[in-house]
Amino acid sequence: MNKKYLIVVVGPTAIGKTSLGIELARSLNTEIISADSRQFFKEMKIGTAVPSKEELEAANHHFIQHISVEEEYSVGDFERDALQKLQELYTEKDVVVMVGGSGLYVNAVTKGLDDFPEVDPQIRINLKTELEKSGLEKLQEELKNKDPDYYSEVDLQNPHRVIRALEICRGTGKSYSSFRKSGSKNRFFETIYLGLTAEREIVYDRINRRVDIMMEEGLLQEAEDLFSKRELNSLNTVGYKELFKYLQGEWDLGTAVAEIKKNTRRFAKRQFTWFRKNEEIKWFEVGTPTKEVVSYVQKRLT
Structure with missing residues (x-):
């Protein structure tokens, strides 16, 4: 196989993209590029659902907790760095997997950023x-x-x-x-898009349960550790900004947790809106056997 492929796994938060990405990487003997902009930061682990130690060991990941919240890192920076990493990986691999719910960051790699005019x-x-x-x-x-x-x-x-x-x-x-709406920029690989989807009630239930687990795992302590840096743009993130309001005395803890769930559900809705516009995505219902998804990918590759 001389042609290079990027398998992109997208979908709303808490739907299971990480698990599917790992299974694909293992089946295809390749590595994973994360396109989840919230997981770039070293100090933000629990609140961004960074893959566990076991998951990170199951497949080699790139762009997970690689910068500090104090560093400026734009989508343009990610486009440049991800394309460079892909060039490196393609010297040994014909296929690479990319996983992420940040639509703008996915598009930056697969299609290129749009050209905006200079303004005053x-x-x-x-x-x-x-x-x-x-x-x-x-x-x-x-x-x-x-x-x-x-x-x-x-x-x-x-x-x-x-x-x-x-x-x-x-x-x-x-x-x-x-x-x-400008045309896609030429890329040195072909993209195969996979999407995970489910009924809204299922997605919302998964989100609510994930937030509860995050709180049990120490999200409040993580927010406390970052409280002094709360004005940073990187920390204007669901899960942290609500707890900052609790720590400032504006809300009680129950209200803050309820707001995290509500804002995460809203975020998931926006993710669906973004990805549904991409007609190239092959959608799979949550619960679809992994071997069925892998089989689809292998057919596309051959």
């Missing part, structure tokens, strides 16, 4: 000032009016993403989404 830097400064004075909700409402498509899929609780979209909207008079 003052626009971002103004937006940050408005965020401080009026809060995030007002900016969210503006984004909803100017770009309903992006509004439906972006993490609305991430001010960095909201501001980035609005600076393009304001600076060009066009929607942020309109600049994301």
Whole structure:
């Protein structure tokens, strides 16, 4: 086999992507690239559902806890680093597996980032000032009016993403989404997309149970250890930002945990919205025997 392949496993959080990715890597005798942007950070283990020691030993993983929360690391940085890693892996492997629920990061590797126009830097400064004075909700409402498509899929609780979209909207008079429709960049591999799906009630139940397990495993202590750094953009993450409010005395612990579950469910809904737009994805219901998925992949490879 001379052609190189990237098997991409996508789907909402808590659906079982890690397990499937490992089984595929073992079956295909290859390695895994993580495209979960929340798992990049060394200090964030429990709240980002980093694979266990046993899972990491079952297959070689890349881009898991490789940087600090204090480091700036953009999707463009990941695109560059992941493509470089793929070049290295393809010297010995014909197939590599990529696992992740961060749609933008998956697309950066498989299709390339879109080209956005330069806009006046003052626009971002103004937006940050408005965020401080009026809060995030007002900016969210503006984004909803100017770009309903992006509004439906972006993490609305991430001010960095909201501001980035609005600076393009304001600076060009066009929607942020309109600049994301450029053709895919040429890649040195062929991508095979696999998606895991389930009924909404099943996904939500898995999310609720996962949050309870995270709390039992020490998520609160992890948040306490990071509390002094809570202003960092990397820590504006579901599971941490809610517990920071508890630690600041704004919420009781029960409320914070309930909010983690609610915001994670919302995140899963946005993930579904993002991935459903990709018609190349072959979807499998949760519970599908792994050998059936592996068989599908092997047929595609041959």
